[in-house]
Amino acid sequence: MRKLVTSLLLCTSLYSFGQNADSVAIRKIYNEALSNGKSHEWLRHLTKQIGPRLSGSEGAQKAVDWTKKLMDQQGFDRVFLQEVMVPHWVRGAKEVAYIQNGKQKTNVPIAALGGSVATAAKGVEAQVIEVKSFPELRALGAEKVKGKIVFFNRPMDPTKTITFDAYGGAVDQRAGGATEAAKLGAVGAIVRSMGLAQDDYPHTGGTRYGTGVPLIPTAAISTNGANLLSKSLAENPNLTFYFKQNCETLPDAKSYNVVGELKGSEKPDEIIVVGGHLDSWDLGEGAHDDGTGCMQSIEVLRIMKALGMKPKRTIRAVMFMNEENGLRGGVKYADLAKQNNEKHIAAIESDEGGFTPRGFGIVGTPQQKEKVIQWKPLLAPYGLHDIGPGGGGADIGPLVYIGTVLFGFKPDSQRYFDFHHTAADKFEMVNKRELELGGASMAALVYLLDTYGL
Amino acid sequence: MRKLVTSLLLCTSLYSFGQNADSVAIRKIYNEALSNGKSHEWLRHLTKQIGPRLSGSEGAQKAVDWTKKLMDQQGFDRVFLQEVMVPHWVRGAKEVAYIQNGKQKTNVPIAALGGSVATAAKGVEAQVIEVKSFPELRALGAEKVKGKIVFFNRPMDPTKTITFDAYGGAVDQRAGGATEAAKLGAVGAIVRSMGLAQDDYPHTGGTRYGTGVPLIPTAAISTNGANLLSKSLAENPNLTFYFKQNCETLPDAKSYNVVGELKGSEKPDEIIVVGGHLDSWDLGEGAHDDGTGCMQSIEVLRIMKALGMKPKRTIRAVMFMNEENGLRGGVKYADLAKQNNEKHIAAIESDEGGFTPRGFGIVGTPQQKEKVIQWKPLLAPYGLHDIGPGGGGADIGPLVYIGTVLFGFKPDSQRYFDFHHTAADKFEMVNKRELELGGASMAALVYLLDTYGL
Numbered sequence: 001m002r003k004l005v006t007s008l009l010l011c012t013s014l015y016s017f018g019q020n021a022d023s024v025a026i027r028k029i030y031n032e033a034l035s036n037g038k039s040h041e042w043l044r045h046l047t048k049q050i051g052p053r054l055s056g057s058e059g060a061q062k063a064v065d066w067t068k069k070l071m072d073q074q075g076f077d078r079v080f081l082q083e084v085m086v087p088h089w090v091r092g093a094k095e096v097a098y099i100q101n102g103k104q105k106t107n108v109p110i111a112a113l114g115g116s117v118a119t120a121a122k123g124v125e126a127q128v129i130e131v132k133s134f135p136e137l138r139a140l141g142a143e144k145v146k147g148k149i150v151f152f153n154r155p156m157d158p159t160k161t162i163t164f165d166a167y168g169g170a171v172d173q174r175a176g177g178a179t180e181a182a183k184l185g186a187v188g189a190i191v192r193s194m195g196l197a198q199d200d201y202p203h204t205g206g207t208r209y210g211t212g213v214p215l216i217p218t219a220a221i222s223t224n225g226a227n228l229l230s231k232s233l234a235e236n237p238n239l240t241f242y243f244k245q246n247c248e249t250l251p252d253a254k255s256y257n258v259v260g261e262l263k264g265s266e267k268p269d270e271i272i273v274v275g276g277h278l279d280s281w282d283l284g285e286g287a288h289d290d291g292t293g294c295m296q297s298i299e300v301l302r303i304m305k306a307l308g309m310k311p312k313r314t315i316r317a318v319m320f321m322n323e324e325n326g327l328r329g330g331v332k333y334a335d336l337a338k339q340n341n342e343k344h345i346a347a348i349e350s351d352e353g354g355f356t357p358r359g360f361g362i363v364g365t366p367q368q369k370e371k372v373i374q375w376k377p378l379l380a381p382y383g384l385h386d387i388g389p390g391g392g393g394a395d396i397g398p399l400v401y402i403g404t405v406l407f408g409f410k411p412d413s414q415r416y417f418d419f420h421h422t423a424a425d426k427f428e429m430v431n432k433r434e435l436e437l438g439g440a441s442m443a444a445l446v447y448l449l450d451t452y453g454l
Numbered sequence: 455m456r457k458l459v460t461s462l463l464l465c466t467s468l469y470s471f472g473q474n475a476d477s478v479a480i481r482k483i484y485n486e487a488l489s490n491g492k493s494h495e496w497l498r499h500l501t502k503q504i505g506p507r508l509s510g511s512e513g514a515q516k517a518v519d520w521t522k523k524l525m526d527q528q529g530f531d532r533v534f535l536q537e538v539m540v541p542h543w544v545r546g547a548k549e550v551a552y553i554q555n556g557k558q559k560t561n562v563p564i565a566a567l568g569g570s571v572a573t574a575a576k577g578v579e580a581q582v583i584e585v586k587s588f589p590e591l592r593a594l595g596a597e598k599v600k601g602k603i604v605f606f607n608r609p610m611d612p613t614k615t616i617t618f619d620a621y622g623g624a625v626d627q628r629a630g631g632a633t634e635a636a637k638l639g640a641v642g643a644i645v646r647s648m649g650l651a652q653d654d655y656p657h658t659g660g661t662r663y664g665t666g667v668p669l670i671p672t673a674a675i676s677t678n679g680a681n682l683l684s685k686s687l688a689e690n691p692n693l694t695f696y697f698k699q700n701c702e703t704l705p706d707a708k709s710y711n712v713v714g715e716l717k718g719s720e721k722p723d724e725i726i727v728v729g730g731h732l733d734s735w736d737l738g739e740g741a742h743d744d745g746t747g748c749m750q751s752i753e754v755l756r757i758m759k760a761l762g763m764k765p766k767r768t769i770r771a772v773m774f775m776n777e778e779n780g781l782r783g784g785v786k787y788a789d790l791a792k793q794n795n796e797k798h799i800a801a802i803e804s805d806e807g808g809f810t811p812r813g814f815g816i817v818g819t820p821q822q823k824e825k826v827i828q829w830k831p832l833l834a835p836y837g838l839h840d841i842g843p844g845g846g847g848a849d850i851g852p853l854v855y856i857g858t859v860l861f862g863f864k865p866d867s868q869r870y871f872d873f874h875h876t877a878a879d880k881f882e883m884v885n886k887r888e889l890e891l892g893g894a895s896m897a898a899l900v901y902l903l904d905t906y907g908l
Contacts (some may be wrong), residue, residue, distance in 0.1 A: 031613045159485045161836055161891070169609050245669060356810070358837070382615055384813070385839040412810050412837075412866060414887045433650060433868045437615070 022378050022451070026444045030382060032303050033440035039295040042070065043354075046295065047285035047427040054114075054282040055322040056088030056253035063190045063278050067294065067319050071260035074302055076317075078263065084332040086322040088253040089115055091282055092246030095219060097122070099192075101232050101239040106227035111202035111283060112175060112245040113191065114219070114325045115209070119217045120276045123244030123373045124149070124188050130233050134172070136181050139173075146185030149241050151233075152177045153192045153226050154418040156417070163413040164352065169193055171205075176309045178218035179210035189218040192226040194417065200224050201422040204281050206325045217245055231249065242284040257329045258319040262301055264450075266312040271337075272449050273347035275403075277323035277330075277395050284425030288416060292354030292430060293409075294319050296439035311450045313345065320395035323351070327394055334398035344404040346449045348442055349393025353419075354435040355411035357383055360445060361390020364405035368454050372407075375448050384441055386410055389423055405454050407445065411438055476832050479763075480898045484836060486757050488605070490805060493749040494886040496524065497808075500749065501739035501881040508568075508736040509525055509776040510542030510707035515733050518710045521748065521773050523712035528756055531772075532717065535710040538786040540776040542707040546700030547735055548603055549673060550577065551644075555686050555693040561677035563690055565737060566671070566699040567628060567645065568779045569663070569838035573671045577698030578603070578642050584687050588634050590625070600639030603695050605655045605687075607646045610871065617867040618806065621648055625659075632672035633664035643672040644695065646680040648871060654678050655876040658735050667841075671699055703731045711783045712773040720766040726792075726903050727770045727781045727801035728754045728896055729857075731777035731784075731849050738879030742870060746808030747863075748773045750893035757897045758829035765904045767799065774849035777805070781848055788852035798858040800903045801897055803847025807873075809865035811895040813839055815844015818859035822908050825859075829902050838895055840864055859908050861899065865892055 012337040050066060053059040064081065071079040097110040112118075131137045132154040137145065151171035156166035178189040193203035202220045209215050221229065232239055239317055258278065263271065276293020280286020285314055304311060321329035348360070357405055359379075364370045369389060376387055392406025400406055411434070419425040504520060507513040514607055518535065525533040528649065529856055551564040566572075583599055585591045586608040591599065606627035608622035632643040647657035656674045663669050675683065686693055718724065730747020733742020753769040758765060775783035791798055802814070813833075816823045823843060846860025854860055865888070873879040 031614065034612045041543075158488045160889070161484065163887075276474075356868050373484075380839075383840075385834075386837075414810050414891070415885050418885070431869050431872070433612070439866065 005278045006020050022448065025447055026378055028307055029303055029443045029447060030440040032306055032445065033299065033436045034106070034433065035079045036306065037299065037436040037439065038302060039299040039435050039439050041128055042295045042298065043287065043291050043430060043435065046132065046291045047287050051285050051313050052282045053278060053280045054385065055255060055279045057085040057282070057285050060255060060279050060321065064258055064269050065078055065177070067258045067278060071298060071317065073079050074298070074305065075275050076260040076262060076301055076370050078261040080259050082259065082332055082336060083254060083256055084321055084328050085252040086328045087326045088250040089325060091249060092248060095116055095243060095245040097219070097243035099229055099239060100125070100243055101236050105150055106228065108191070108228060109200050109222040110219040110225070110243055111204040113207040113248045114204055114281065116178070116218045116245065116247055117206050117215045118246050118248060119306050123242055124217065125242040126236060128233060128241045130230060137180055137184065140294055148186055149188040149190055150177065150181035150186045151190045151229060155192060156194060156196050158196055163196060163417050166196065167417060170194060170373045174205050174210050174220065178207055180214055181212055182213040182216045186216060187389050188243065189215050191218065194420065196222055197418045198223050198227065201424050203421040204283055204419045210250060211400035212383055219243055219245060222454045234376065255321045257321050257333055260298060260301055260317045262304060262315045264310055264312050264314040265310045269343055270313040271316055271342055271344045272313055273318050273344060274446055275320055275347070275395060276350050277321035279322050279324055281324055281421045283421065283423040284419070285427055286355035287425050287427050288353045289321070289418050289421065292435055292438065293350035295437065296326045296331050299439035300443040300446055313450050315446060315450065319356050323395050330395035331398050334402065337399065338402050344399055344402060345454050346407065347396035348407040348409060348440060348445060349396045349398050350409040350442060351393050352409065352411055352413060353416040354430045354438055355415060356434045357411055357438050357441040359384045359386030359410045360407065361392065361408040361410055362388065363392045363400060366406065368405050373454060379444060382441060409438065409442055457887050462843040467531050476902065479901055480832055482761055483757055483897045483901060484894045486760055487753065487890045487897065489578050490760065490889065491753065491890040491893065492756060493753040493889050493893050494654050497741065497745050497884060497889065498881055500745045501741045505739050507740050509540040509709060509733045509779060510823040511736070514709055514733050514775065518712055518727060521712045521732065525752060525771065528752070530576060530716060530755055532715040535714050536713065536786055536790060537708060537710055538775055538782050539706040540709045541780045542704040542854065543779060544702055544704060546572070546702060547773045549697060549699040549800045552699035552814040553683055553686055553693060553695055555690055560682065562682060563654050564644070564655050564679065564697055565658040566673045566701045567661040568658055568735065569661050569703065570632070570672045570699065570701055571669045572700050573698050573806040577696055578671065579691060579694050579696040580641050582683070582687060582695045583673045584684060589873045591634055591638065598640045599635065602640055603642040603644055603800045604631065604635035604640045605644045605683060607684055609646060609649060610650050611634035612650055612826035616652060617871050620650065621855055621871060628659050628674065629639065629662050632661055632670055633667055636667040640670060642697065643671050645672065648874065649677055651872045652666065652677050652681065655878050657875040658737055659875045673697055673699060674863060705844060707807060709775045711787055714752060714755055714771045716758060717771045718766055718768040719764045723757060723797055725770055725796055725798045726767055726900055727772050727798060727850065728900055729772035729774055729801070729849060730804045732773035733776050733778050735778055735875045737875065737877040738873070739881055741879050741881050741884050742779070742807035742873050743875065743879055744805045746889055746892070747804035750804050750889065750896055754900055755895040767904050769900060769904065777849050784849035785852050788856065791853065792856050797906050798853055798861045800861065801846070801853050801862060802861040802899060803850045804863040804892060804896060805847050806863065806865055806867060807870040808889040808892055810888045810894050811865055813838045813840030813864045815846065815862040815864055816842065816859065817846045817854060821857050825908060832902070833898060836895060841891045863896055864893065
């Protein structure tokens with residue numbers, strides 16, 4: 001009990017102090033973001049003028065050039081590129097797919113999964129085995145799977161209140177389905193889209209081929225398409241599924257992380273990173289994934305400059321390249337940090353969409369987490385209640401090996417998987433205030449990290 | 455400190471108990487809502503098949519008939535109507551408005567405010583006085599205002615993190631602007647729309663005429679229109695503004711509250727109300743305002759039935775009529791409750807949109823609030839952190855006089871004023887999961903109120 005009392009007292013005294021100084025600073029940050037925020041207009045440019053930015057594409061290069069120029073124009077102390085070689089996968093001509101049920105042919109929306117091989121030029125047509133899990137597939141055995149298309153149809157669990165938990169419970173099908181199917185001699189793998197809405201958008205996303213198994217073509221089917229296919233199979237298990245896709249993996253391409261920096265006034269060698277990933281899938285405009293995280297990160301530095309804040313430590317906005325299909329940018333950034341002996345005390349990633357802020361997940365020691373959790377009274381007035389253990393973010397993940405404390409920005413998750421990796425991930429789906437509140441929340445955490453260290 | 459410790463212990467023991475029983479019940483409620491929720495499909499019917507439902511309109515009557523039938527079909531123990539006479543205002547032909555700046559005529563989007571009189575048939579055209587507040591207007595005096603159109607242009611404050619606070623800080627212009635302007639001899643009042651987005655949607659809403667002053671026509675202008683008018687006035691203070699509107703107040707019409715009920719098994723005389731308002735403004739489909747609140751309220755009873763819950767107390771879903779321009783349904787409901795000597799222990803209203811739940815505002819004694827706040831550990835896992843003093847809701851407000859504890863359901867507020875009272879308030883703007891989480895949150899609170907009383 002004494003411990004509880006002590007921690008309560010600590011909490012109370014911190015709060016009193018906070019009310020006198022930090023809470024004023026944080027209020028100013030939110031006021032600046034909500035009155036003069038620039039992230040929404042920047043995002044309009046990134047999504048509407050540049051558009052999709054798959055690694056190795058022309059869009060990705062344009063985004064590198066433009067964000068560098070944008071940060072230069074903001075007058076940050078230093079803006080620089082980090083060269084990195086990235087995978088270069090291209091979708092090619094739009095996919096075609098249909099269910100052939102007796103004489104009835106019904107087109108369904110699919111999208112090749114990133115990294116997949118193409119079908120033969122004439123497409124592939126075969127009977128379908130529907131399964132909900134890898135164990136179920138393995139139990140069927142090669143005899144029943146050989147020569148067929150495996151249809152992975154386990155939906156995301158709608159009862160998970162945080163949708164990322166539902167995603168985590170289903171995404172193995174997308175990542176490993178083709179490999180598991182190929183092990184048993186399947187000729188293709190069709191995966192139910194990772195989305196909670198019942199609609200006609202196929203959700204692309206990365207797949208991974210295992211070594212020593214044939215590379216079979218794999219695609220996502222929309223949830224409506226999956227429901228139809230499942231219903232049709234129940235009526236006629238002998239129906240066939242046809243699909244044709246034209247994707248291709250080209251040689252690795254040269255690309256860049258883009259970094260903007262405000263130099264620390266007292267401890268310039270201690271670095272705090274705030275970032276998102278600049279690349280996106282090719283189907284939409286890469287708005288919530290992850291144009292919002294990039295624009296919010298630049299906005300954090302803009303806000304600090306606009307308010308005349310002189311950070312003690314060096315603050316960096318990092319646009320990571322190639323989160324979606326390789327993570328090469330994140331790995332490169334951490335490699336260079338290690339190589340250059342840079343001390344990164346903290347890194348914040350925004351890669352869960354531009355929705356209303358809920359909190360931050362923390363990856364660090366119990367003491368580090370406790371320190372941050374004690375800032376809650378300063379952040380709760382802005383709806384940031386969910387501050388505690390949790391994931392950081394893919395791009396900043398490799399920094400954990402040099403002792404960096406990682407923070408994953410957590411916005412409200414309900415709508416994210418309506419857009420994620422689809423053609424619906426467009427600028428219009430981003431609310432200006434929600435986006436701005438996110439940037440302000442990240443700036444508030446940067447302010448506290450800069451002021452108190454970790 | 456002892457008090458703190460005691461309350462911590464209390465909290466802890468309640469939580470332990472909760473984990474053993476209440477938390478299981480609440481988890482089931484959310485699971486049912488997210489797996490088998492019906493509110494979204496019901497809302498589709500209400501908005502797409504019935505549409506706008508201004509008091510006295512055909513749409514309002516259709517909504518009464520349909521919600522009664524819907525609750526009958528759900529097999530609730532009792533479904534009944536409460537007759538109430540409501541104001542009957544009609545917009546008539548679409549409004550026309552333009553800025554006449556020298557030879558340049560620019561059309562701008564306006565919408566007559568509910569309850570406003572029409573202009574003369576040929577419209578009204580006059581010079582414009584722009585003000586930000588009533589004191590500023592009064593300081594100008596009759597000499598400068600007489601014969602002119604007063605343009606109230608104080609924006610909602612974007613730095614308020616809860617948008618309802620920004621609304622509360624600006625809505626006096628809409629409610630009282632025409633009267634204040636008429637006192638000084640103005641011939642019309644144009645009010646900047648109550649919205650935070652810069653767009654072309656005028657936001658209608660109720661205006662109130664004071665007694666003893668001329669009734670002058672008043673309309674809302676879109677935020678883009680307001681910005682243009684203000685800019686044009688800065689360039690040319692002598693420009694004129696023209697508007698024509700055709701609205702009319704007809705004799706009061708007969709309408710109804712619609713009530714569905716699950717009868718209490720132990721204390722049937724103690725009533726818990728959950729409700730929203732069935733009427734809407736005429737410009738959109740009345741989706742977030744307040745189709746969502748109505749459908750969530752019916753969903754609360756459906757969930758309880760589906761889970762085989764036998765409430766100890768009587769639970770009522772109430773569709774109140776005429777919240778928007780009269781509150782006659784809310785007043786009538788409380789009058790009847792008093793007249794029939796009904797004991798209403800609690801009432802929950804959902805009228806802030808169908809967005810992700812954040813909490814509940816409570817109107818009650820400190821002891822009652824404290825009791826509810828102790829349920830936080832059961833509700834926080836669902837994102838309901840914001841539980842404490844706050845407003846209840848307009849329709850349930852009159853119940854305070856018979857000792858009812860009032861609860862206002864608080865969803866995330868960031869997007870609400872993008873739609874509120876505009877043509878954009880449509881079904882498509884409502885996310886299924888956000889809507890369902892709201893209904894589940896209301897059901898969870900009803901469950902706790904029913905189990906523990908107040």
